[in-house]
Amino acid sequence: MSKKRKAAGLLLASAMVLLSACGSNNTAGTNNNGSAASTNTGTAAVQTESAETYEVVMGFPMLGNTPKDIAEVEAAINEITVPKINATVKLMAVPFGQWNQQVNLMLASSEKLDIMLTDFAAYSNAVSKNQLTDLTDLIDQYGEGIKTSLGSKLDAAKINGRIYATPSNKLAEGGSAIVMRKDIIDKLGIDLSAVTRADDLDQVFQTVKEKESGMTPLASSNTLGGMSMTALIDSLDYDTLTDGLGVLMTGDASMKVVNLYETPEYLAALQKIHGWYTAGYLPKDAATIKTQPNDVVRAGKAFATITSDGPTAADKETANNGTEMVKISLQKPMHTTQTVLGLMWAIPTNNTKNAAKAMEFLNLTYSDKDIINLINFGIEGKHYTKKSDDVIVPVEGDNGYVVRQSFMFGDTHLTYLLDGENPQGRVEEKIFSDNMVQSKALGFIPNMDPIKTEVSAVNNVINQYKVALETGSVDPEKILPQFNEKLKAAGIDKIIAEKQKQLDEWLAASGK
The missing domain is CATH 3.40.190.10 (Periplasmic binding protein-like II)
Structure with a gap:
């Protein structure tokens, strides 16, 4: 494909x-996890x-x-x-x-x-x-x-x-990987043996920027349906609970639903990406570029891009980019409801x-x-x-x-x-x-209908801020607090509370 x-x-x-x-004449059933069941x-x-x-x-x-x-x-x-x-x-x-x-x-x-x-x-x-x-x-x-x-x-x-x-x-895929042009790796003598996490990419990107004029180290991914740049940050690990509006952090055993955008892990991820942006490792128009990342790599204008991980990821991206690609796995794959x-x-x-x-x-x-x-x-x-x-x-x-x-x-x-x-x-x-x-929440499917007004309002705020933040185009120290302030005004806390209620009911009903 x-x-x-x-x-x-x-x-x-x-x-x-x-x-x-779409509407329905039948309205029986208000909650899929703990309240009235559909008849x-x-x-x-x-x-x-x-x-x-x-x-x-x-x-x-x-x-x-x-x-x-x-x-x-x-x-x-x-x-x-x-x-x-x-x-x-x-x-x-x-x-x-x-x-x-x-x-x-x-x-x-x-x-x-x-x-x-x-x-x-x-x-x-x-x-x-x-x-x-x-x-x-x-x-x-x-x-x-x-x-x-x-x-x-x-x-x-x-x-x-x-x-x-x-x-x-x-077919199975999950987590994330960075795929890089093998011809450039060989040409520049880049040693990938020690590259196991996002922090290890700094030196790789710096070498490409210094020695390959006109080539951006990392192609931007900002289109709807594309993979967020935060997928490269291996320390950012969570279950979206289907939509990302209230998530479970993987390392937290409490099953507490939290606002992803308020977590220290998310801030650290944005800081890393913003550092790449200011260093010139991402294109200056990262937030607005409309060209698909693969097309930029294929045209010789970028060295690397992001993809879902999997055993055939490198082969698929080699075909997609028109040149042999080498893969480094980053975020760990996880079976979630989504x-x-x-x-x-x-x-x-x-x-x-x-x-x-x-x-x-x-x-x-x-x-x-x-x-x-x-x-x-x-x-x-x-x-x-x-x-x-x-x-x-x-x-x-x-x-x-x-x-x-x-x-x-x-x-x-x-x-x-x-x-x-x-x-x-x-x-x-x-x-x-x-x-x-x-995931410990595999099988949990929240019913967002009771909070659909808040979901719509929160998504509008996300559409306003997320791309700029996650492409490194703005300083998260300045913009992230504004983002979270508007999320709260739009009702994200109500969404999280409703999700937590439904998750607790689902956990009790499933005996987990």
Whole structure:
């Protein structure tokens, strides 16, 4: 997957708050962790087993144009699904920029939609509004492939002991890493053997600045969906509790929710980044530059950039930057509710006429290799050729079916490798995932609906200050106090108190 597609994938989590925004005639259930539980079971749409073939409509956002050969791919999928589950499939691929509006309209009108993509940020609020079918019993009946694929990850999706959406089983990544141009490292004789933390980068950046005229040591990351520059600071370690508005610091065993922006660790991180900025290690327009970091490195204007860590991170960034990159791991990876749930698949309560059939098809996306590869890559011989059993070469250009959003659908581990990917990458990813630390709050999903006014106000303040602070463009000693003062005026303390209340209830209910 290209860096632009990866960044767009991250965008989904912040831009797809569609369910929390759309209204509902059903309002039972006010809190997902300790108060009234949602009463939605979706029973009216569950049965309807008949001899008639059912059409499953699967809705998702497209990061590019809707493929012109989508009907041919649907026909190929139907050759599998009709004999297996007596269902045909319609892939409702909506251009990313139109996704929220179109799905909101569909949900409001009860237009047919059997399976849809949502995300962890919208999940709790949608459940509290009875917009999502309770999948718990359906998974037991028709979701063996889902249970096998996700294992204990499925538990993280529980709200009051029930499951309303299934997370995509994406490849493991987490924490952070800096990736640097190997040709420059070799040319300048930079020794990376002692570089294990952010403080060790100072000398590396200084050497590049002094000896490579016209090259910025570190490309700026400031775009929506991109990784914050604070991800480079290994001493800043916390669970965002899904949105960062009240976090758990990893080293604190008290399970106390705190304002990240008031912690000494956050101030120290900003001071380090501001020091890099004033030393010229970051571009002067770091807060406003619109060019993607990979594009700056590819153009020879930057030495290093940030990425999510993982066993294949260096290989991916080598492909993205057009030159060999060397990786140094920094922040430690951690399984959190946000990272485990990420993008999720749900069955809308009022839009499906057969939730059981929808579940049968959803299960195939986690268990049937042919189906998941048809969705992602199209038809063999027309849209790609096989180099080996699991390695493919896409037909160049707009071949009629360019999707390749494997991070989104079912079980990513079933998808083909693209030619050039590390053949051992999937095995290494599993080892990486198995060794990740697990947050003590894994599975906690706060319901922000009671404090939605404060959330909106606080996010407005964050949008005003965060980019300038986290790109080092302003002095944190002067600006951070102003930021926190405005956060308090906007209601961040109320948000933290509500999150703490819900976390305490969740801990008591889960016996943790």
